[in-house]
Amino acid sequence: MLEHLSSLPRQMDYKGQKLAEQMFQGIILFSVTVGFIHRYVAEYFRWTVCIVMAGFAFSCLLTLPPWPIYGRHPLKWLPVQDSGIEDKKPGERKIKRLAKNN
Template sequence: MDGMIAMLPAPLQQLSSHIDFQGQKVAERTYQVILTLAGIIGFFVGYSTQQLSYAMYTVMGAAVFTALIILPPWPFLFRKNPIVWQTPIEEQEASSSSDNEKKDKKKETKKTK
């Protein structure tokens, strides 16, 4: 994703391009509801006018409308619940604990033999 953002013009690179997990759920449900309703409405429009093209235009218009709503990461819709990441463990602490774990495993294997 960073490579794609690097190809954008400089002003667009400053825009945020992430959404949280709850935002993904909202986005998916939104597009499902809009496209389903558009399909039903498009069917009835096409049936009443006896024009398949009207039904297709209705569904395609709803797809464009849905894309305008879903694709931008709107902060008021898709970024309400930011992810709180854990703080990283210092590298020295991690390496010393992994060394201790290796020693413990060696002791356990010797005891079981």
Template sequence: MDFKGQKLSEIFYQFTVVIFAIISFLLGYIFGSFRLMMLTYGAGVALAFVISVPDWPYFNQHPLTFLSVSSRPDDFFAPKTEKQSTPVKPAPAKKKSKRAA
């Protein structure tokens, strides 16, 4: 699933759950049945699960393109040998200015 497919899946999931929450509340209120309300909401969550969780081909319309492997020198992964380095001279110390008191 690509990034745009993930976003679309999330939108489908949220839309389905909210719509079924409203429908289940109204059915439960009209018929006075908590059981009917919970069964309707559970069916909505199950439907949202079936719509959004599997990696349907519809969610793969924008495939990711990765960079190709660049050619590397053969010794890229070889252990580094110690090179002759020149010693670094320390920076001169700053002189403190004397103030007349």
């Protein structure tokens, strides 16, 4: 089973994050609205809480794992460029000190 879990994608791009956030908010808003209407009509609070909690659990199931739908727009990174600055050893670097104003 661990082999199957390691094959799942683990990346979520920025557009995927935005989509997941919008889905999460939409599902929560829908479940709260349905729960409130049920509370108003049936006057039974326990089912209202169950409806809202079911909406929360469903939204978590859809938005928390990095499903492949959230990784459709990967970022294209720039290639590595040589900066021309040689790396110095820590002992060779000059330490800049601030002047004290007395």
